Amino acid sequence: MATSDAPPTHSALAWPPWAISISVVIVYFLAARLSLALIDKADGVAVFWPAAGVATGILVAFGPTVRWPVVIGVVVATFAANLLGDRNLASTTFFAVANAGEPVIVAGLIQRFYGAPFELNQLRRVFGLFGATIVTAFMSGIVGTLGFMYFHPSASSAVTIWRHWVASETLGTITVAPLVIGLASFLRKAPPRREIAEGTFALAIVATLCLLLVFLPHEPWTRELAIASLCPLFVWIAARVRAAFTAVATFMCAMTIVWTTIFAIGLFGDTRLPLEERILSAQATILATSFGALVLAALFSERRTHELAILEREHRLEEALRAGGVITFDWDLRIGLIRLSQNAAEILGLGPRQSLSSAEWVRQIHPDDRPSVTTRLNTARPDEHSHSMTFRFLRPDGRGEVWLEQIAVTHFDASGVPTRINGLTTDVTERMRFEEEISRAWKSAALADQAKTSFLSAASHDLRQPLQTLRFLQAALEPRLPDGEGRNLVGGIARSLDTMSSILSSLLDVNRLEAGDLRPSKRDFAINEVFDSLAADFLDSVAEKGVRWRLVRSKLLVRSDKGMLEAMLRNLLSNAVRYTDRGTILLGCRRAGDKIRIEVWDSGVGISQDQLPHIFQEYYQGAHGAERGGFGLGLAIVRRMGKILEHRIDVRSTSGRGTVFSIEVPRGDSSRDTMERARTPRFEREDFPDIILVVEDEKSVRASLSRLLKTKGIDAIVVATANDALARINRQEIRPDLLICDYNLRGSANGVDTVNALRAALGWNIPAIVMTGDIRSEVVDSVTAHGISVLIKPFLADELLQHITRLYRRSNPDNPTGPAS
Numbered sequence: 001m002a003t004s005d006a007p008p009t010h011s012a013l014a015w016p017p018w019a020i021s022i023s024v025v026i027v028y029f030l031a032a033r034l035s036l037a038l039i040d041k042a043d044g045v046a047v048f049w050p051a052a053g054v055a056t057g058i059l060v061a062f063g064p065t066v067r068w069p070v071v072i073g074v075v076v077a078t079f080a081a082n083l084l085g086d087r088n089l090a091s092t093t094f095f096a097v098a099n100a101g102e103p104v105i106v107a108g109l110i111q112r113f114y115g116a117p118f119e120l121n122q123l124r125r126v127f128g129l130f131g132a133t134i135v136t137a138f139m140s141g142i143v144g145t146l147g148f149m150y151f152h153p154s155a156s157s158a159v160t161i162w163r164h165w166v167a168s169e170t171l172g173t174i175t176v177a178p179l180v181i182g183l184a185s186f187l188r189k190a191p192p193r194r195e196i197a198e199g200t201f202a203l204a205i206v207a208t209l210c211l212l213l214v215f216l217p218h219e220p221w222t223r224e225l226a227i228a229s230l231c232p233l234f235v236w237i238a239a240r241v242r243a244a245f246t247a248v249a250t251f252m253c254a255m256t257i258v259w260t261t262i263f264a265i266g267l268f269g270d271t272r273l274p275l276e277e278r279i280l281s282a283q284a285t286i287l288a289t290s291f292g293a294l295v296l297a298a299l300f301s302e303r304r305t306h307e308l309a310i311l312e313r314e315h316r317l318e319e320a321l322r323a324g325g326v327i328t329f330d331w332d333l334r335i336g337l338i339r340l341s342q343n344a345a346e347i348l349g350l351g352p353r354q355s356l357s358s359a360e361w362v363r364q365i366h367p368d369d370r371p372s373v374t375t376r377l378n379t380a381r382p383d384e385h386s387h388s389m390t391f392r393f394l395r396p397d398g399r400g401e402v403w404l405e406q407i408a409v410t411h412f413d414a415s416g417v418p419t420r421i422n423g424l425t426t427d428v429t430e431r432m433r434f435e436e437e438i439s440r441a442w443k444s445a446a447l448a449d450q451a452k453t454s455f456l457s458a459a460s461h462d463l464r465q466p467l468q469t470l471r472f473l474q475a476a477l478e479p480r481l482p483d484g485e486g487r488n489l490v491g492g493i494a495r496s497l498d499t500m501s502s503i504l505s506s507l508l509d510v511n512r513l514e515a516g517d518l519r520p521s522k523r524d525f526a527i528n529e530v531f532d533s534l535a536a537d538f539l540d541s542v543a544e545k546g547v548r549w550r551l552v553r554s555k556l557l558v559r560s561d562k563g564m565l566e567a568m569l570r571n572l573l574s575n576a577v578r579y580t581d582r583g584t585i586l587l588g589c590r591r592a593g594d595k596i597r598i599e600v601w602d603s604g605v606g607i608s609q610d611q612l613p614h615i616f617q618e619y620y621q622g623a624h625g626a627e628r629g630g631f632g633l634g635l636a637i638v639r640r641m642g643k644i645l646e647h648r649i650d651v652r653s654t655s656g657r658g659t660v661f662s663i664e665v666p667r668g669d670s671s672r673d674t675m676e677r678a679r680t681p682r683f684e685r686e687d688f689p690d691i692i693l694v695v696e697d698e699k700s701v702r703a704s705l706s707r708l709l710k711t712k713g714i715d716a717i718v719v720a721t722a723n724d725a726l727a728r729i730n731r732q733e734i735r736p737d738l739l740i741c742d743y744n745l746r747g748s749a750n751g752v753d754t755v756n757a758l759r760a761a762l763g764w765n766i767p768a769i770v771m772t773g774d775i776r777s778e779v780v781d782s783v784t785a786h787g788i789s790v791l792i793k794p795f796l797a798d799e800l801l802q803h804i805t806r807l808y809r810r811s812n813p814d815n816p817t818g819p820a821s
Contacts, residue, residue: 017069024073025080027054031176032081048258048283049168051077052102053176056133059107060177061184063116067104074100087152094147098140102169105136106177119185120178120243121301126294133173134166141165167283174290175254182244191242199245202237206249209233210256214266222267230289238297246297250290257282257289318342325427329408331358333418347402347427349395366392366401380410380418390428403432466700473704519777520561520645524668527558527589527596530566534587538573547580552588557668558596564641565665571634572600572661580604583658595664602660607653615651687805689737689812694718695725695754696742696771705740708797714804721747722754729761736766738807740800743772743783752786767807769800 015023031051055074058066078096083089109132110118120126145162148154154161191199209229216222230253237245260266261282268282321328322343331338336358344350348364356364365373369391376389390405408423535551542549558565569587576585583603589596607615616639642649642663653659692709694716696702702718709716717734719725722745728734739758743751751770759766770783773793783790789803 017066020066020069021073021076024055024058024070025077028074028077029081032077033084048175048254048286049172050176052099052169052172053174054180055099055103056106056173057177057180057184059103060110060118060129061181063107063111067107071100071104074103091147091151094143094151098143098147101143102136102140102173105139106132106173109136117185117188118181120181120247120294120298121305123295123298123302126291126298129177130174130291133170133177137166137169137173140169171254171283171286171290174294175251175286178243178247178290178294179251182242182247185242185244195241199237199241202233202241203245203248203252206230206233206237206252210252213256214260216266226267234293234296238293238300243294243297243301246293250293253289254286257286322346327425327427329422329425331361331408331421333358333420348393349397349399351397364394364396366394368392377410377421382412382416385410385412390432402427403429473707520564522559522561522645524557524559525562526668527554527556527598530562530569531587533566534569534573537570538577538585541577542585545577545581547577547582548584550584550586550588552586554589556589556591556596557670558598558665559668560645560647560665564645565647565663568638568641568647568663569598569600571638575634576600576602576604576659580658591667592664594667596667597662597664599660599662601658603658606655606657606659607651608655612651612653616649687808688712688714688801689804689808690715691734691736692716692738692740692804693725693734693736693758694740695720695722695745695751696740697721697746698742701742708800712801721745722749722757725754725758726761729758735762737811738804739766739768740804741768741770743770743774743779752783752788755788756786767811769803769807771795 028051031054032049034050051074055070059070075096078099079092082092082095087095106129110128114125114128118125120129141162144165145158148161149158156164190196209226213222213226216225234246234249237249256266257268260268261278264271264278268278268285270278273281318341320326321341325347327344327347328341329338329344338356338358338361340348340350340354340356342354344354345352350356362370362374373389373391376387380387386407386409388405388407390403392401393404394401405426405428406423407426408421410418411420411422413419531551531553535549539549573585573587580602581604584601585603586599586601589598591597616635639649641647645665648664650662650664651659692714694702694705694709696705696718697720699720702720706716706718717728717736719728739755741751741754745751745754749757751772755768755770759768765787767789769789769791771791771793772779772783775792780790780792789807791800791803
């Protein structure tokens with residue numbers, strides 16, 4: 001809503017200045033001639049000067065825009081009225097100055113202290129008009145008295161003349177000016193028809209009473225009748241209609257009092273009293289009547305204004321409560337009645353009722369929530385008088401239930417007994433439904449995540465099994481081909497298996513990343529190990545696109561998780577190949593203090609600067625992402641792995657010229673690497689136990705593992721189920737020195753249960769190794785908790801042999817020999 005700081009303006013009097021002046025001249029002249037007809041013969045001063053009220057009322061009502069037309073009209077009318085009588089030019093000039101100056105000063109004071117538009121609808125404004133009128137009458141009385149004293153001889157003293165002048169001007173102003181001000185307010189905003197009809201009817205009754213006062217004889221009972229009749233009328237008019245109607249009523253009464261006094265008729269025409277006393281009595285009655293009636297009208301007007309403001313605030317509050325679904329309530333515990341705001345009928349389904357009994361309120365609360373609500377209400381204490389609770393309310397109209405959230409305060413009497421509860425009750429049905437939907441969505445998401453985890457676990461096992469078989473077969477084949485082309489082919493198979501294992505681990509690590517279950521295994525290794533693996537994988541795909549491949553090898557060592565680092569670089573290289581159509585792709589590293597900065601360069605399409613902050617977000621694809629494929633996950637995985645490894649990742653790019661990604665990795669310890677290489681074992685037959693029992697339900701894995709152990713001279717007994725192993729032990733056909741068992745066996749028993757059963761059958765804590773493709777931490781932890789070693793498929797044959805020798809040495813301390821170096 002537009003607002004303006006411009007001051008309010010007077011009601012516009014759309015007349016030209018000359019028309020205003022002529023109108024003022026006519027009205028002022030007629031009023032002046034009327035007043036001059038009521039001159040006190042003793043001093044020549046009119047006992048009532050309504051012309052002053054005409055000029056003052058016009059200036060106050062219409063403001064400075066009519067000041068000069070009014071002043072000119074007053075001056076002209078004063079000269080005409082006085083010169084037509086017995087006044088001379090000099091005295092008339094003084095009277096004209098006094099008459100013109102008084103309304104100007106009064107209007108100026110009103111404008112200064114009350115602004116515009118001015119109405120008699122406030123008590124302070126009534127006092128202001130009366131005060132300004134009296135002060136100005138004192139001043140104009142001095143000027144008028146000087147005119148009398150010097151240019152119009154009078155039998156009365158100067159004080160008497162001044163006193164009569166002040167009384168006449170004051171009575172004329174306070175009688176007529178409110179009438180003009182009220183009529184001007186009608187021009188600004190016409191009252192409703194009902195108010196016009198009621199006000200007109202009341203004024204007609206006042207006019208009738210005033211007419212009766214003219215014809216009734218002057219008796220004691222007539223004065224009592226006048227007071228008893230007019231007082232209720234003035235209260236009625238003041239209470240029911242605008243102050244302007246009160247001004248009209250006081251004007252009619254004033255004119256009646258003046259005429260009956262001067263002409264000695266009616267109530268104020270008691271000829272037994274001197275004229276001077278009758279005039280004083282009439283003036284006092286006019287002043288008291290006008291002042292009292294206008295004060296009463298202002299008080300009622302303020303009351304109506306306050307009532308309207310309260311009603312407006314109540315309406316706005318109701319609208320706000322209705323918009324927010326909030327109910328206000330006041331629960332009187334002494335009489336058992338709850339009063340509710342108007343919108344309660346709509347929210348609670350109460351129909352036209354605005355209140356409920358305590359019993360009915362409690363009865364409508366949902367049975368499941370009723371005990372908690374009553375308990376909370378009954379436990380209120382003076383030191384803990386506020387409460388907040390949420391419950392369901394059964395609508396009496398049968399349209400279901402609503403969720404309510406109540407915040408209230410309990411009031412207590414002096415003895416600590418609760419007497420009243422009031423507060424707010426909010427309809428939170430939509431919020432509760434939304435929260436319920438969110439809860440269902442969370443449960444659905446949790447089930448979906450659990451299903452995904454189960455699927456990935458199953459997929460992990462099923463994919464790792466054939467890879468493990470190939471590992472065992474490659475390890476069994478390698479000793480049979482000591483050199484030549486066959487040995488090179490076996491080496492190629494080994495590298496391919498490494499790559500497949502790395503890719504599989506990377507895919508499954510995404511799930512572990514989301515679950516926060518991926519823990520790095522850092523060690524020192526040569527960066528060339530990763531570079532060679534990546535070069536073997538990407539050389540052909542780079543050549544197919546006609547792009548030049550450049551690998552900058554290095555003898556530097558890094559400390560990181562080899563698999564995770566390789567997965568990060570593999571994602572970066574995959575993006576480089578996808579977005580590069582010509583030029584070069586480079587992989588290399590350089591020293592950066594105590595770090596190694598591994599960099600991937602490409603001369604592809606590049607990334608614009610506005611996209612750089614978003615490229616590491618999940619599923620984000622740049623301008624060329626959709627047309628070149630991909631899912632927008634690669635860089636998100638790189639960022640999350642880098643955070644886990646505490647490796648800083650940077651990127652800089654120029655659109656159309658290419659991109660550089662870098663990963664900062666801690667430098668490895670060369671001496672530690674030398675020691676690790678020195679500890680690389682060369683296995684001898686004495687390093688292994690005599691008999692190893694293998695439980696593996698997968699036929700291909702059983703066969704390949706059997707061949708591997710046979711090449712090392714190990715007597716391996718391989719069975720398919722736990723029952724087969726237990727049967728042979730119970731028949732005392734075998735007594736193994738070490739167990740190797742798969743975790744996921746067909747049937748109900750898993751690898752841990754099988755090992756525990758075999759240990760019980762053997763009667764000792766035989767060392768055992770469990771092989772599993774399930775990478776979940778809870779699975780690994782459950783295995784190690786039973787003192788069983790774990791190998792995650794697919795693993796190298798040397799890893800298995802190292803575990804066997806270590807466990808054999810630990811269980812057989814009499815054989816201190818270890819793998820030869």
